[in-house]
Amino acid sequence: MHYAKPDKRRMSEEGGIKINGKGLFSKEEVTVSISKAKVNSGIVFAVNKGKKEFISARVENVSNATRNTVLTNDTESICLIEHFLAACSLLGVDDVEVITDQNELIIGDGSAVHWQDALLETGLCSDVKEKYDLNETIFIKRDKKQIAAIPHDGFKVSYYMDWEHPALGKLFVSWEPRDGKDKILRARTFGTKEENDYFEVTDRLLTLDENDFNKKLHEPLEPLYHKILDIIGDLRLSGINPLEINMHVIGFKSGHELNVEMAKSLSSANLKQTA
Numbered sequence: 001m002h003y004a005k006p007d008k009r010r011m012s013e014e015g016g017i018k019i020n021g022k023g024l025f026s027k028e029e030v031t032v033s034i035s036k037a038k039v040n041s042g043i044v045f046a047v048n049k050g051k052k053e054f055i056s057a058r059v060e061n062v063s064n065a066t067r068n069t070v071l072t073n074d075t076e077s078i079c080l081i082e083h084f085l086a087a088c089s090l091l092g093v094d095d096v097e098v099i100t101d102q103n104e105l106i107i108g109d110g111s112a113v114h115w116q117d118a119l120l121e122t123g124l125c126s127d128v129k130e131k132y133d134l135n136e137t138i139f140i141k142r143d144k145k146q147i148a149a150i151p152h153d154g155f156k157v158s159y160y161m162d163w164e165h166p167a168l169g170k171l172f173v174s175w176e177p178r179d180g181k182d183k184i185l186r187a188r189t190f191g192t193k194e195e196n197d198y199f200e201v202t203d204r205l206l207t208l209d210e211n212d213f214n215k216k217l218h219e220p221l222e223p224l225y226h227k228i229l230d231i232i233g234d235l236r237l238s239g240i241n242p243l244e245i246n247m248h249v250i251g252f253k254s255g256h257e258l259n260v261e262m263a264k265s266l267s268s269a270n271l272k273q274t275a
């Protein structure tokens with residue numbers, strides 16, 4: 001079946017990596033090329049249609065964060081960037097150019113494993129260490145959703161979920177880099193049957209019907225680890241790899257919109273270089 005085909009990668013002539021895979025919104029095959037960018041240029045994206053204009057993965061370029069995170073400039077939008085950014089944060093990729101032939105990136109199985117594989121092939125990965133101290137507490141609340149970042153020794157993320165559903169319910173998990181990056185990178189997104197049917201990805205992704213998931217979870221708390229993956233990806237929009245900050249980020253029923261607000265606060269936060 002078309003969907004079950006593994007994502008294919010090949011080296012491009014410029015020495016970058018090309019990866020093909022399924023797009024969520026276009027429902028088409030998407031080709032993404034990933035190559036090294038100049039030092040300090042950050043993570044930049046372009047759509048390969050006519051004139052290529054790069055859009056920086058910065059919070060000021062976010063146009064929408066309701067269900068996924070979208071970057072926009074005057075002419076183009078690129079959807080679903082958060083899983084790629086999470087892989088960049090976890091694997092220490094700082095300066096990279098990403099060119100896609102659709103207005104979105106590849107969904108894969110809903111995790112960041114396809115990005116992990118591709119980034120490892122680029123040779124751009126590096127060890128990530130805390131370089132900054134957070135010298136203030138940031139707290140953001142919108143209705144029942146909250147997110148906080150508090151000074152901490154090391155980088156840590158916690159998430160509290162409260163879904164009225166027999167397969168989920170009230171759940172809490174914390175993660176630190178020493179727990180292993182694979183736990184986060186392989187954690188798949190999930191959607192309701194209605195949502196996933198609409199995008200024709202019910203068999204490809206983790207799908208929640210009224211009783212349970214359609215596939216066996218990698219581990220019981222995989223949906224929460226995916227929420228942490230989203231937080232790590234969205235916070236990269238601050239311009240700093242969040243794993244380089246000594247802080248504990250705590251999400252309480254939060255999603256992309258609050259993550260992006262936190263990225264904005266972090267971009268102007270009181271950060272001090274560690275001694």
Ligand SMILES: [Zn+2]
Pocket residue numbers: 082083189226229230
């Ligand atoms: Zn996600």
